[in-house]
Amino acid sequence: MRATAAEETQTGGLVLLCVAAWAIPGAGHLWLGRRSKGLVFLIALALMFVLGLALRGRLFPFDLSEPLVCLAAVADVGIGLIYLVASALGYGAGDVRAVTYEYGNTFLIVAGLLNVLVVIDACDIAVGRK
Amino acid sequence: MRSHLVLLVIFAFLVSLVFAVLTKDDLREQMRFGGMLFAGFVVTALVLGWLMYPFPR
Numbered sequence: 556m557r558a559t560a561a562e563e564t565q566t567g568g569l570v571l572l573c574v575a576a577w578a579i580p581g582a583g584h585l586w587l588g589r590r591s592k593g594l595v596f597l598i599a600l601a602l603m604f605v606l607g608l609a610l611r612g613r614l615f616p617f618d619l620s621e622p623l624v625c626l627a628a629v630a631d632v633g634i635g636l637i638y639l640v641a642s643a644l645g646y647g648a649g650d651v652r653a654v655t656y657e658y659g660n661t662f663l664i665v666a667g668l669l670n671v672l673v674v675i676d677a678c679d680i681a682v683g684r685k
Numbered sequence: 686m687r688s689h690l691v692l693l694v695i696f697a698f699l700v701s702l703v704f705a706v707l708t709k710d711d712l713r714e715q716m717r718f719g720g721m722l723f724a725g726f727v728v729t730a731l732v733l734g735w736l737m738y739p740f741p742r
Contacts, residue, residue, distance in 0.1 A: 595706045603699050610686070658692045665696075669703050676707055 569681055576677040578635040580670045583677025596673050603666035604634050604641075612659020613649025614642055627660070633667030697726035 576583025581596030608614075615627040631647075632638050641647050647663070650656060679685045686692065705719030 592706050596703065599699050599703050603696075606695070610692070654687050655692070658689075658696075662696065665700060669700070672707060673703070 569678065572681050573674055573678050576674040577633070577670065580635060580637075580673060583674060584680075587677065587680050589680070596670075600634065600666050600670050600673070601637060603662050603669070604637050607659045607662030607664075607666060608641060608646050610655040610659030610662060611650040611653040612647065612656065612661075612663045613651075614638065614647030614663065627664055630664040630667045633669075633671040634663075635670060638667070693730055694727060697723050697730075701726065 572583050572586055575586060579597070580600035581593035581598075583593070584590075584596060585593035614631050615624050617628045618624045649659070653659070676685070701719045701722035704722055705715040709715045709718050
């Protein structure tokens with residue numbers, strides 16, 4: 556019974572770690588004591604996302620009728636809370652006429668996908684795979 | 686900021702930085718791997734750009 560309770564506690568901690576790592580880029584690594592890595596992820600990924608918005612990229616909606624738009628939305632959400640804050644504040648409407656529109660989309664999508672990799676890395680470190 | 690080259694370099698730098706820090710633990714290895722990635726991104730983009738140059742728009 557004790558082992559099961561400990562495993563449950565570990566699993567709960569792991570889930571919390573992954574949620575924190577998703578919500579704030581680099582938070583998982585900071586939590587695990589890898590400060591320099593966590594700070595690099597926090598600064599680089601947040602900068603990529605902000606640049607994507609500044610370049611008039613679009614935060615894609617979850618539109619199931621358009622699979623590619625839906626996939627882009629999934630990638631965008633990967634960046635975590637910044638996505639929700641930016642959406643709530645009305646950023647990320649996108650301007651398809653802007654020269655930098657596609658660059659902005661690329662920055663936003665790649666920032667989200669890289670944060671997903673960072674979350675997986677934090678999870679691997681936590682379970683001792685790395 | 687409308688320069689495609691500047692945007693390409695910024696993108697390549699940030700992605701290389703994250704990948705290098707993500708995959709390597711030693712600072713020297715991170716610098717080496719990140720530099721190679723960055724150079725690979727920029728050189729590949731320039732080569733592909735010039736290869737497409739003869740084609741009509």
